[in-house]
Amino acid sequence: MRTSMPEQKPKERIKNFNEVALGYSEEDAVKEASRCLNCKKPSCVKGCPVGIDIPGFIQLIKEKRFEDAIDKIKEKNSLPAICGRVCPQETQCEQLCILGKKGEPVAIGRLERFAADWERKKGVKPPEKVEDTNKKIAVVGSGPAGLTCAAELAKKGHSVTIFESLHKTGGVLMYGIPEFRMPKKIVESEIDYIKDLGVKIKTDMVVGKTIEVDELKKDFDAVFVATGAGLPMFMHLPGENLNGVYSANEFLTRVNLMKAYRFPEYDTPVTIGKRVAVVGAGNVAMDSARTSLRLGAEQVFIVYRRSEKEMPARKEEAEHAKQEGVKFMLLTNPIRFIGENGRVKKMEYIQMKLGEPDESGRRRPIPIKGSESVMGVDTVIMAIGQRPNPLVPKSMPGLETGRHGNIITDEHGKTSIKGVFAGGDIATGAATVISAMGMGKKSARAIDRYVKEK
Numbered sequence: 477m478r479t480s481m482p483e484q485k486p487k488e489r490i491k492n493f494n495e496v497a498l499g500y501s502e503e504d505a506v507k508e509a510s511r512c513l514n515c516k517k518p519s520c521v522k523g524c525p526v527g528i529d530i531p532g533f534i535q536l537i538k539e540k541r542f543e544d545a546i547d548k549i550k551e552k553n554s555l556p557a558i559c560g561r562v563c564p565q566e567t568q569c570e571q572l573c574i575l576g577k578k579g580e581p582v583a584i585g586r587l588e589r590f591a592a593d594w595e596r597k598k599g600v601k602p603p604e605k606v607e608d609t610n611k612k613i614a615v616v617g618s619g620p621a622g623l624t625c626a627a628e629l630a631k632k633g634h635s636v637t638i639f640e641s642l643h644k645t646g647g648v649l650m651y652g653i654p655e656f657r658m659p660k661k662i663v664e665s666e667i668d669y670i671k672d673l674g675v676k677i678k679t680d681m682v683v684g685k686t687i688e689v690d691e692l693k694k695d696f697d698a699v700f701v702a703t704g705a706g707l708p709m710f711m712h713l714p715g716e717n718l719n720g721v722y723s724a725n726e727f728l729t730r731v732n733l734m735k736a737y738r739f740p741e742y743d744t745p746v747t748i749g750k751r752v753a754v755v756g757a758g759n760v761a762m763d764s765a766r767t768s769l770r771l772g773a774e775q776v777f778i779v780y781r782r783s784e785k786e787m788p789a790r791k792e793e794a795e796h797a798k799q800e801g802v803k804f805m806l807l808t809n810p811i812r813f814i815g816e817n818g819r820v821k822k823m824e825y826i827q828m829k830l831g832e833p834d835e836s837g838r839r840r841p842i843p844i845k846g847s848e849s850v851m852g853v854d855t856v857i858m859a860i861g862q863r864p865n866p867l868v869p870k871s872m873p874g875l876e877t878g879r880h881g882n883i884i885t886d887e888h889g890k891t892s893i894k895g896v897f898a899g900g901d902i903a904t905g906a907a908t909v910i911s912a913m914g915m916g917k918k919s920a921r922a923i924d925r926y927v928k929e930k
Contacts, residue, residue, distance in 0.1 A: 478580040479508040486799040490769045493655040493737045496796060497561075502540070505590040509538040512582050513574055520584060523569040525914025526559075526624075528552045530569060530584055537587055543598075546591040553588075554627035554673075555620065555666045555913065557596065558649060560589025561658055563910040564790050596665055602672050609633040611927040614696040616683045616868060619647025620909045621900025622702035623670055624916035625923070630673040632924050637696070639681040644733060647704055649909070651733040652725070654763050656770070657793075660732075684871035689896065697927040698895050700919055701883060702912075705901035706865040710858055711755070715813030720749075720820040724760045724859035731767055749854020750774040753823055755810055756859035757787040762794060764857045765802045773855075776802045781809040781828050781841040809841065811848065813856060823853045864902045872896070880905060889919030897923055 482498040483489075489496050500508065512534045520530045529548055536545035549556045565571075565585035573581030595601070611634045615626045618640040626636045644650050646663045671677065681687060683703075692699050708723030710716055727746065730736050734744035752768040754761050757780035765776045778797070780787060783806050787794060798804070807828045814822040827847035830839035864882045869875055876884045876892035882905055883898040885891050891898050899919040900912035 478511070478583055479504050479586075481583075481586055486801070489656065490766075490800045493770055495659050496656050499593050500586055500590040502542070502594075505537050505587060506540060508583050509534045509587060511575065512538065515574055519572040519574065520569040520582075523572040524552075525568070525910050526553050526917050528569075528588075533591065534582065534584070534587055537591060542591060542594045543601075546595040547601075549588060549591055552917075553913070554624060554670060556588050557592035557662050558620070558658065558666055559910055559913070560585050560587075560592055561662070562653060563588075564908055566791065568910065596662075600665065600669055600672075603631075603669070605674070606631065606633040608635065609928075611635065611698075611930075612637070612696045613923060613927065614639060614692040614699045615702060616689070616692075616699065617641075617647060617702035617704060617900070617902070618645045618667075618677065619702060619704045619900060619912065620649060621704075621902075621912040621916035621919075622647065622700070623667065624913040625700050625702065625899065625920045626675045627670045627673055628917050628920035629923060630670070630675050632920075634924070634927065635676075636674070637676045637678060639683050639687070639692075640677060640679045641682040641703075642733065643679050645677050645679060651729045652760070652763075654728065654732065654767050655737060656766070657763065682867070684867040689868065689872050693895055697930055698897065698923045700889070700916075700923060701868055701891075701896065701898040701902055702900045702916060703865040703868050703902045704912075705862040705906040707863040707881070708858065709861045709863060711810070711860065713810060713812050715815055715820065716858070718813055718815040718820040719818050720747075720815075720854060721813060721856045721858065724754075724756070724764045724857055725862060727764055727857050728760070728767065731771070737767075737770065746771060747855075748773050751851075751853050752776045752855045752857065753779050753810070753851075753853045754857045754859055755779045756861070757782075757789055757794075757804075758859065758861070759789050759793050761857075761859035762789045762797045762802075764859050765797055766800055768855070768857070769800055769802065778802055778804045779808050779810060779823075779825065780804070780806050782838060783807060783830060786830075786838045807841070809843065810856075813853075814850070820853060820856055822850050823856060824848060824850045862901075862906050864905060868902070887918070888922035889915060890922060895926070897926075 533545045533548040570581040615638045708725045735742035736744045736746045754765045828841040834840040889897040899915035
């Protein structure tokens with residue numbers, strides 16, 4: 477039986493922004509680690525985008541060698557406390573766990589979080605200094621891909637400078653994930669470790685506006701672009717431009733980065749009213765819905781055009797949303813928004829049925845004629861995805877991009893411009909934190925080879 481994770485009770489947690497999952501105790505961690513079979517050919521490692529020695533660190537936890545366990549993790553991953561919280565382990569390492577074939581897999585993510593949290597409480601050990609190579613690399617963007625690439629290059633002795641457009645470092649980790657799922661102090665602690673590796677960070681630097689990539693190329697031996705997927709997508713429906721209709725990007729940024737969750741201490745309110753409709757059913761949609769409850773909404777609805785089976789959100793996030801009282805309007809799609817005095821007041825929607833699978837492999841939703849209905853709403857949050865941030869690609873003549881604005885790279889992150897590499901959501905489109913980290917790590921190896929050969 478898998479060791480359960482202590483959590484805040486739903487009725488209590490919807491009134492605060494404190495972390496929902498409370499983490500394993502030492503006793504819980506050792507108990508869960510003892511379930512690991514320590515396979516001779518561990519398939520779980522194949523499912524980890526950054527290649528952590530999973531059986532190795534779990535065995536060390538089992539032996540109560542917690543400091544050695546976090547050292548083992550950090551051989552491959554510089555952001556373990558973050559990954560332990562938001563990495564979709566159930567579709568990666570845990571999916572390949574042998575125990576999962578007949579029962580529940582080892583809680584690899586929870587054990588990774590435990591090791592990282594244990595270290596933070598005891599005091600993070602400063603990394604060992606390495607010999608300087610006199611090579612300089614610029615990293616554009618401080619999200620998971622940028623931070624990972626910077627850390628890996630610093631470990632190899634290169635001088636790395638991160639350029640971040642906002643006033644806070646962390647990208648989507650800081651502004652896109654709610655406090656109750658990813659506390660800011662956790663992100664800041666992980667960033668401090670990366671700074672201790674020797675990485676310099678310059679905030680309020682909008683590459684493509686404040687400074688051009690061509691200028692960076694003059695001062696640095698290589699440039700890694702990791703500006704993420706910051707361009708929200710909309711459905712282009714009538715009334716979508718009414719006040720009260722947010723993109724999830726804007727909504728979560730206002731709440732997170734501008735500390736609206738601490739209003740009136742911080743004068744950045746987000747007015748949502750009593751009824752909120754969140755369009756979409758991914759992790760960002762769940763984050764938006766659960767945040768709305770904590771900001772005082774009385775009713776929050778997830779509006780999704782497919783069934784629960786097709787929902788892209790992590791099962792844990794959807795379950796947490798249900799526990800907290802979020803209502804799910806499945807096989808439902810908005811068709812227009814109706815306003816009064818410039819503000820959204822109603823949403824007209826239509827029922828859907830599922831047809832044959834589309835290019836995504838999921839069954840295509842088809843509108844049911846005559847099934848239109850109208851419901852009252854005070855706020856609508858569009859959480860249907862985001863596209864790559866267009867600012868840097870548009871400022872680089874000769875850069876090859878895809879039809880969705882993503883930077884085209886080879887498997888190692890190399891772009892069509894010599895000395896410029898890219899990774900994370902700017903190259904792949906919106907994906908997971910850990911996949912962005914995996915690409916940042918792979919690109920770091922390619923950049924290391926490139927600058928050494930210059």
